[in-house]
Amino acid sequence: MKKKSIKDIAQDLGLSKTTVSFVLNNKGDEKNISKKTQIKILDYVKKVDYHPNQIAKSLKQGQTNTIGYLVPDISNPFFAKIGRLLEDYFWEKGYHLLIGSTDENKDKETQVLNMFVNRQVDALIVASCFIQSDTIKSLLSRDFPLVFFDREDPDIIANYILVENKISMKGAVERAIELKSKKLGLITLTPDVYSLKNRIEGYKMALENKNIPFDDQLIRIVDNNDLKKGTEKELKTLIESGVDTIVFTNNQIAVIAIWLMNTYYKDKVNNIKFVSFDNVDLFDYSLPKVISVAQPIDKIAKYSTEIIENILSSKKSENKRIELTPKLIERK
């Protein structure tokens, strides 16, 4: 049985497309379609297992009820959990999520973004690595409904949901120092996004505040293209230089480092302390002990949804910048 369209239904029933359309959209009463006709249509539609073509509807109405969710890696628990919350919130409003991962790659980001735009997503929620890109500037200049999270570019005015990167990293590192850390190294992804820069800044501020001399040799940068190998190399460097504490700017490299420690430096897991931005379940059970900065995932999702909803209903954006307070988690 070939797929039926409204036209087919109308023909089969000897009615017009209009009538059928009205009834299928629950406007039967409002549009004075007789109960009898309504029932006839509804029954027939069920019988032939009719599925309205949402694509045609979207084209007609200029609205797809789709939100694009663009992140570096959807399988990173941080982004996966936020994605799940967004999915739930938007489901209630009749919106659905199209997802894309960028691997922090500018070309991929641009391509996915264009794909989203071409597919007429109604809004975008983006953890972008290149807020300055032409694609994003173009979106912004067209007032495209858009909220950034996790990443910021202070030169670009837009909607941002962020966390207090600098101050919370500072707090975490200071806490480590209070717990007797003397020599603290740091491993980070390439800090070309502001959140990472700020987290590093927080680390420096903590050292200064606690009168620990700063040594830029102890800041190690891992290339985004090969996290495993890069982290392995930088971890080795730091351990050989005798640090008692290693600070990580995000969960990804911290998790890799924990694995490396347990594989290659098993003897040291009790003598070294870790500090990490982001929190993952694993930290509760692993060695070295981790002091972590847990981002308020639920709030990030909630505020993103709210901003998007406001824009979508009022058709205007106010460019809010929301900075949330993470939670410091200490383990003993």
Added chain:
Amino acid sequence: MKKKSIKDIAQDLGLSKTTVSFVLNNKGDEKNISKKTQIKILDYVKKVDYHPNQIAKSLKQGQTNTIGYLVPDISNPFFAKIGRLLEDYFWEKGYHLLIGSTDENKDKETQVLNMFVNRQVDALIVASCFIQSDTIKSLLSRDFPLVFFDREDPDIIANYILVENKISMKGAVERAIELKSKKLGLITLTPDVYSLKNRIEGYKMALENKNIPFDDQLIRIVDNNDLKKGTEKELKTLIESGVDTIVFTNNQIAVIAIWLMNTYYKDKVNNIKFVSFDNVDLFDYSLPKVISVAQPIDKIAKYSTEIIENILSSKKSENKRIELTPKLIERK
């Protein structure tokens, strides 16, 4: 500046829609459009930042280049990682992923499935909880491109990517017994899907094979609606009944149980052994020690992609049933 359509471009340039469309689809040469005209169009399109409306294209071509990915919970690492691999594979082929979580809820599953169908997804990859539902039967009867993974219903013939549930659970439990387990309890989600039933079956077979008397009081079922509370209750029951080993049929409840053990039964984490289907990073670091059954995530994604591609290119499905071999992971 209002959004431009092909019509606008054509008008602005004094050309026809046809010509513009040909050029934009790289058919300029093939269709004998003069180089001059081609360049004129391409330049103008770049200048006005034209974005082709993929929705209109989809409507016209009856193809959306979208794949629906439906799972119980996209933030479960197992499903998130597969999702990421699928995204990558399909990206290469020009397809994109629409995602949906069902929370093992039949109504939600039906609704999301219908939403996917209405949005004209070209194919579906589904870890369904209710393969017998009308919606799914309807899809199957229409030969809709569809592959199931992780879950099976032997009464329904379709494409399945599965793992050897029974035999690998049997192997894992037997291994535990070889490592001196004497009294083994089991905690599971409601086993209304075959994979879970088979995993439980594997547990029973192992006991029988190793001459350990079977006690159905030691099989505890957690209601899907409140995993946390349910697991807490059943864990308590088993511990009080004096088990030395607890078997879990999936990662979710095992992870919850690990947390519970470390929170409420800290004194027992070294005396109890866990066995769990699925593998998560955390198991490498947590107590109790876990013997886990790691599913070949990459293969699951790869085979799903291949089957879908075959159907999409050949327009016919053969209903393959692929059973993959998981890996037993032991920790000491």
Added chain:
DNA sequence: ATGAAAGCGCTAACAT
């Protein structure tokens, strides 16, 4: 080398 026109499936203003 380029254009006119039909049509994908739907909605909705405007008839009747």
Added chain:
DNA sequence: ATGTTAGCGCTTTCAT
């Protein structure tokens, strides 16, 4: 209470 019709933005056959 129901029907006619135009049009959303695109592709593509068939002209010219």
